[in-house]
Amino acid sequence: MFDFENIVLAASVEEAVAALSANEKAIVISGGTDVLIKIREGKLAGCDLVSIHDIPELHGVRLTEDGCIHIGPTTTFAELTNSPVIMERIPVLGRAADTVGGPQIRAMGTVGGNISNGVTSADTATTLLNLEAELTLTSPAGERRVNVNDYYLGAGRVCLDHAELLTDICVKPENYQGFGGCYIKYAMRNAMDIATLGTSCLVKPGKGGVIDTLRLAFGVAAPVPMRARNTEQALTGKSYAEALEEIAGLVRGEITPRTSWRASREFRLQIAGENARRALEAAWAEAGGEV
Numbered sequence: 396m397f398d399f400e401n402i403v404l405a406a407s408v409e410e411a412v413a414a415l416s417a418n419e420k421a422i423v424i425s426g427g428t429d430v431l432i433k434i435r436e437g438k439l440a441g442c443d444l445v446s447i448h449d450i451p452e453l454h455g456v457r458l459t460e461d462g463c464i465h466i467g468p469t470t471t472f473a474e475l476t477n478s479p480v481i482m483e484r485i486p487v488l489g490r491a492a493d494t495v496g497g498p499q500i501r502a503m504g505t506v507g508g509n510i511s512n513g514v515t516s517a518d519t520a521t522t523l524l525n526l527e528a529e530l531t532l533t534s535p536a537g538e539r540r541v542n543v544n545d546y547y548l549g550a551g552r553v554c555l556d557h558a559e560l561l562t563d564i565c566v567k568p569e570n571y572q573g574f575g576g577c578y579i580k581y582a583m584r585n586a587m588d589i590a591t592l593g594t595s596c597l598v599k600p601g602k603g604g605v606i607d608t609l610r611l612a613f614g615v616a617a618p619v620p621m622r623a624r625n626t627e628q629a630l631t632g633k634s635y636a637e638a639l640e641e642i643a644g645l646v647r648g649e650i651t652p653r654t655s656w657r658a659s660r661e662f663r664l665q666i667a668g669e670n671a672r673r674a675l676e677a678a679w680a681e682a683g684g685e686v
């Protein structure tokens with residue numbers, strides 16, 4: 396049994412935000428793979444819950460005529476990976492989702508929960524940062540849009556007000572068309588484990604084998620998922636060969652991972668450089684860049 400006091404099973408976004416407004420202690424639950432564990436551990440024992448699990452408009456992946464891909468926040472990892480829209484247009488995101496936990500977690504855990512818990516190791520976060528995903532946040536006062544790169548405030552904190560829900564994750568065509576991508580999850584074992592370091596790369600090749608656009612993001616390299624913007628800038632316009640040569644050194648000079656029981660700072664710096672190089676190689680190949 397889980398120790399919570401009340402649960403509102405919201406049937407619409409309006410109902411959910413109204414229930415949150417009415418109860419300043421209520422907590423949003425989606426797939427529950429984080430929240431239920433915290434309840435079980437006693438950290439959220441006795442809480443009130445507002446479930447968004449069964450709100451139809453928050454679920455699924457949709458491609459609109461303007462080429463935007465809308466991902467409902469309650470879409471599970473397994474659904475993301477198996478979505479034809481994702482497989483065809485942003486397969487790197489589906490592959491990143493497929494590295495999460497085991498099959499049970501991928502069937503329950505949602506992409507909205509993965510970015511809203513504010514955790515640096517979240518496996519879909521880095522690719523969404525690279526895709527410049529636009530988030531819609533809905534409260535009783537209406538909607539506002541936030542770029543996912545501005546969503547994180549600090550470890551475990553995102554810029555959601557209490558009565559506010561993440562209601563849409565939108566990827567615009569200019570942020571996926573022409574790009575190849577690669578996500579590398581480095582974990583201490585192949586079976587279920589969270590990332591020691593996550594590396595996501597998107598690259599768009601330009602004419603003559605130069606880097607037109609590079610997006611590079613890391614998980615567990617800082618308190619929240621981060622873009623390596625200095626490295627991105629330094630390699631834009633360079634030849635692919637030069638970029639491959641320089642990327643590891645640039646990354647190691649930019650990111651600031653810490654030592655934890657999983658790995659030392661030095662180890663994380665080492666694998667970040669190497670995995671950035673490997674991710675660039677794979678992303679470039681997927682984009683069909685000249686070698």
Ligand SMILES: Cc1cc2nc3c(=O)[nH]c(=O)nc-3n(C[C@H](O)[C@H](O)[C@H](O)COP(=O)(O)OP(=O)(O)OC[C@H]3O[C@@H](n4cnc5c(N)ncnc54)[C@H](O)[C@@H]3O)c2cc1C
Pocket residue numbers: 422423424425426427428429430431432447468469494495496497500503504505506507508509510511512516517518519555559560561562587588589590
């Ligand atoms: C055994 C196990 C293994 C795991 N392995 C991994 C792993 O390898 N990689 C990884 O990245 N994660 C892993 N996780 C973590 C977890 O599965 C993910 O973070 C998951 O995506 C959370 O989604 P959820 O729907 O279950 O979130 P919930 O537990 O329902 O919610 C998580 C947080 O987000 C908030 N929230 C959720 N949806 C919304 C919304 N739409 N609007 C506003 N707030 C919202 C909730 O209030 C809560 O604070 C693992 C968890 C377990 C238990």
